[in-house]
Amino acid sequence: MVKDSWNRTIEYVRVSLTEACNFCCPYCRPEIITAQSQTNLLSPAEWLVILEAFYKLGIKAVRLTGGEPLLYPHLEELLKGLKERQWFSDISMTTNGSLLTERAKDLHDLGLQRLNISFDAVDEETFNYRTGRVGQLGPVVDGIETAIATGFDVVKINTVLMEAMSDDVVRQLLAYIEKWPVVWRFIEYMPFQGDAFRGPTFEEWKAQLERLTGGVLVPESKVKGFGPAMYYTLPNGRSIGFIFPMSHTYCDSCNRVRLTSDGKLRLCLLRDDEADLVGLVRAGATADDIALHIADILQLRHEKHDGMDMETPKRAMWRIGG
Template sequence: MVQDSWQRTIEYVRVSLTEACNFCCPYCRPTAITPESQTNLLSPEEWLVILEAFHQLGIRALRLTGGEPLLYPYLDRLLQKLQDRQWFEDISMTTNGSLLAPRAETLRLLGLQRVNISLDAVEEATFDERTGRTGQLQAVIDGIEASLRAGFKTVKINTVLMESLSDEVVRSLLAYMDKWPVIWRFIEYMPFQGQKFRGPTFEMWHQQLERLCGGKLVPVGPASQTKVVTGFGPATYYRLPQGNLVGFIFPMSHSYCDSCNRVRLTSDGKLRLCLLRDEEADLVSLVRQGKTAQELAQHIADVLQLRKEQHEGADMDVPKRAMWRIGG
């Protein structure tokens, strides 16, 4: 295992495969991304050198993201090569779900173990507003249900809380939680695209759920004991009174910097040490210079010592790299 200078063990890496996406969510990107976002992609072979270096450092979990990772043209080939090597004990993917239904079974057979699907609204007009597209809600629902049929270890739903939700909207989300055997996670809005932080905060959302559910949310505790169910991410998990498992990811009002166990790789091959900071290290250039995985591993271990103790929270400057260029 590799640690940073604050003695945090790094065991989880998120890889953005492409900046391209067929949605245009306002908290991620303000306008549609052109086909240029599919140029200069890393090949599966280049990713394998980088990922072997992380494997040598003891990284246990890998998450594939984007943009929309299902738009990465070599996804199946990369998954097959990873399945052949068995470097990671947990391989998962975050997707908007709209392209998932016809591919869910194949992805599971290629070794994908978990899938997280973004769903920011369950009412069609609001969903269209949240995604910048029309008529895609049913495709996402189909993707969720196909994933449940495919037999992934877990299917999680990610909902970004762009503002406080009415009780009526929250009740509609709770109804879907009863319908689907998924883990629903609620994610605090983060200040990308030049916008400022806005609620609800961790405490506000916790209180609203307890009030509408008619009982206390029971903590599901320590993350190290629940990874078999919840994975390696930063969410804090609770049981609703009716038994459903929900996750909270609130990096602004309820920071988890002291236990942060992950780093990110951008689709242009940069190692980003913190989502909310702009410090990066260029890995793909070293790969293209012929560096071995072992040499790359030593470089990564050195760079990890530059990680800061924490970010500045709601008072932070807006990161220079937009969210769609970092990876979800």
């Protein structure tokens, strides 16, 4: 196992395969998608050298992200390579779900174990606004239901809370939570585009859910994967997760780092500290060389981010990876 300078064990790496996405969610990438989103991509062979280095450091879990990882042109080849090597006990992917219906079975057969699917609204009009696209609610719902039927170990739904929701909208969300056998997580809005924080905070959201469900949300002790979510049980017995990095920070237990689609190691989502790894690969460095370099770089991690007072990161969210 490898630790950083604050004695936090790093066991989880998030890999952004491409900056490209077929959605333009306003909390992530409000600008028009350009052709440059698919340039400077790493090949599967390059990713495998970097991921072997993390394996040698004791990393247990890998999550493939984007952009939209289903737009990475070599996704199946990379998954095949990971399946053959059996380096990691947990391989998962975050996707917007719109392209999932036709590919879920193949991804599952190639060893993808878990899926996180973004689902930020339950009505057509709001979904169009949230995704910057028209007519995608149906394909995403189909993708979610296909993923459930395919038999992934876990399907999680991620909902970003861009602002406070009306009671009627929350009731619609709760109906989906009742319907689908998934783990639903609510994620606090992060002001990556230079906007002011809009809430709701952890306490506000928890209070609204308790009021509408008519009971207390009971904390769970069971860990669900390698992520930072805190889980609670609703009065109906369903489990939901909270990820609130701004108003309820988890920096003291942060166990992950991120790799950007251009091969940079990013030490914190909310800080611009980065190290070039793909440059080392292209210069002929081995996985052992890169592992030593990563272990050194991890000692530069900060104790925590700056929370509500943080400066807007130079990299936009879509250039870091979801």
